Amino acid sequence: MYRYQFSAPTGYITFFGDHRGLVRVTLQDDKVTLPNQQYPQWLDLAIKVVERYLQGEKVDLTTIPVDWREIGGTEFQQRVWHGCQQIGYGSLRAYSWLAERIGCPRGYQAVGQALGRNPVPLVIPCHRVIAKNGLGGFTGGLRIKRALLSLEGQDDNCWRG
Structure with a gap:
């Protein structure tokens, strides 16, 4: 390793x-x-x-290459993670947007749970996924999520509900 x-x-x-x-x-x-x-x-x-x-x-x-065989996750989690990788630098998307994108329009809470189990944050940029009414969660903590979003040019007015 x-x-x-x-x-x-x-x-x-x-x-x-x-x-x-x-x-x-x-x-x-x-x-x-x-x-x-x-x-x-x-x-x-x-x-x-x-x-x-x-x-x-x-x-x-x-x-950055990911060893998808080793990171594990369910089929659903891997769909969420692959979908999240489509969110570009400096972009923000809602959990509901990602749920629709992967074909589960009512699955926004499950999407949030899958992102909470993201084994490779940054490379799977779950910090770019926010709630409709605010920032949402982040495995690394909200302080780090805010800092990553700021680094990508997002100010806190973009995610306040």
Whole structure:
């Protein structure tokens, strides 16, 4: 298992991956000491993409490979996660929009639950999905969600109900 940690304005982002791609991303306040290791080419490229993103550059985080076999999830969760990857940089969509997009127009609460189990936030950009009447939730916490949205050029007037 490969691990790499980024320092971000909101704390630390840690990537976990295997030889095929990313399997987990964690967002936390504390730095973790990781062993020095040589990284596969996909992770070297992912590191560069995320560093550019954290500097405010408009990049496509979905270019980072994900090992879909390893991240698990139900068929429904994977549909939600793939649908969420279609939401571009700086865009906001409601849970209900994503539910319709994946063919479950009444499933907005289930969509929210699936996003709450997102194993690779940022790459599956669940921070871009909001409630119709406000910000909604986020696994990494609302402080981090706000910071990521601000980094992408969204101000808090866009998501206040």
